[in-house]
Amino acid sequence: METDDEHDERAGSGDGLSLPARIAVALGVAVVTVAAAVHLTMVFLHVAPPNVVSKQHAAAIGDYIYPEFEQNWKLFAPNPLQQNIAVQARAELRGRDGRSTLTPWIDLSAQDGAEIHHNLFPSHTQQNEVRRAWDFYVSTHDAREQPNGLRGNLSEQYVRRIVLLRLGAERDGRPVERVQVRSVTRAVAPPPWSDEKPGTKPAYRVLSWWPVTTADVPEAKNR
Amino acid sequence: MSAPLASLARGIDRVTRSPLGRYQTAVIRIGISFAWLCFLLREWPNRHEMYGPDGPWSWDMARRLTADNHAFTALVWSDSALWFETVYAVALVSSALLMLGWRTRTMSVLFMIGVLSLQNRSVFLGDGGDNVIHLLALYTVLTRCGLVWSLDARRARLRQRTAAADEHGVEGRSGRDDLDATGVLLWAACGLALAVTQVLGHDRMSWTADGPLPGLGWASALWGLWFVQGLWWCVRRYAPGEPRTVLDAFANLAHNASLLVIMVEVCLIYATAGWYKIQGSRWQDGTALYYPLHLDYFSPWPELSHVLAGNSVIVLLLSYGTVAVQVAFPFTLLNRRAKNVLLAVMMCEHLGIAVTLGLPFFSLAMIVADAVFLPTSFLRRVGAVTGRARDRLLPARTATVPAQREGDAAPRSLVG
Known part of the structure; x- marks a missing residue:
């Protein structure tokens, strides 16, 4: 046979x-x-x-x-890409007294970087997940952060779910109400032997706050 | 017959009579299944996050996207955790068995289904390495990649020996007795699985749409492969004469065409990669390599990266060298020695990329793709050395495993 x-x-x-x-x-x-x-x-x-x-x-x-x-x-x-693009997120937590508090910005790309550091076999979850999700978001949104249809909407949900996977649906026992995402783009300094001027200050792209729903919590069944 | 016609006839005779580059296709088979197997084992702890129903790219999101782009993935058929674990397990097991060359024809199809199912399920996790594996998994299905260095080849050799020993027995006995119960069972199981899929009415199993090629649905493709498998068995058993020769010619044709496609594909990868680089100002001023070495996502060994990137001449030579090698590669195929030198250079460059840029699976996939151009004599030597090492490690097997069969008719200019 x-x-x-x-x-x-x-x-x-x-x-x-x-x-x-x-x-x-x-x-x-x-x-x-x-x-x-x-x-x-x-x-x-x-x-x-x-x-x-x-x-x-x-x-x-x-x-x-x-x-x-x-x-x-x-x-x-x-x-080649000449910038380091870091994706960062922060959350608004609802306290027991009803008052909201903000977490500091948490650098997801720095977390990836720490995992990749001295790693012979970096995982796709460290090297591609956040990086490509952000590429996906950027390629499906216009300058006013408007999604371009199905893919744009999916990319927002994807970024949100990655953020909640990394941050957790609650922190210190307080549920996450809203999340905000931004990217920080820093140009790689030109080589020392080059006569080009070093890059300017980092550029920020700050998205508006996203309310968190149960559909945004990955592995909800396991938590 | 005039001269061009005669050479055309010779060419047709050659591509129908024998599978060319059987060592090269075996290397592709072993290499690509090894790369995918290592990847699946590496990502085992992360598999739920990457491809599971509740990962960040959720099952529902994957279903919405694949309904739009029509990519094939068995994982959207059910959102149960059990189905996910089953598909991942099938991908793992089929990779291992394809690497060993056990039931190569069936395993190559299961391997392709595993690769497509996982990659298309979470398409935003992949990179260039996944892309190479994706394409080679599709092309490998149509190559006769199990003719050497496989358990299938070993079984065929043993059967031939038995047949030779029985030479004085009943006429035609060896062919008739060769029922191959395992093969029949495997074939029946695959047919049953396909039928169940079809009956459950999965919307992606169409006959004429949403398949690998326009007008060819996945149902036609998979049932077609299954049917050919059955036909092959029938013909081997009941019509070993002319029908067998014709089927053999078809199989050789498909194999040789797929081998050509793989070779051209590798050339296209390098040609376009070089072509686009030439247009870039950084590749022109020779600083291109400096930048990836300073990207946080691609510098697992910053000390090494900074030493490399700190030397302007090294950066210049490596940047120019990369472009030159990529643009030149397709043309070096015209000269065997130049081709082999460049092949070695590119494989070394990919080894370097594996470590310095932290892209081991991408580099492994590229090295495997490059290997389609390795010379047959070199591959045979590697095979002989490996065989001797194996016999030394497992001396008990020596008696039952005769030497690798010779007689490759690979063209010297391209794969030879």
């Missing part, structure tokens, strides 16, 4: 086969050749910079490539 052992190699495609068998093999050659050519063309047009052909046939290329053959090899290109 399973065995993929090789057949006797003397029996090749051409010699000794009947006409129907030869036609079948020939058809196979044609189909596989065309399929491989189409596949490679589509992948090429997908990864190449936008050009006249890929713009004209964008819909067909997208249909073919997405979702399973999607790829992106702009690794550290055209320029």
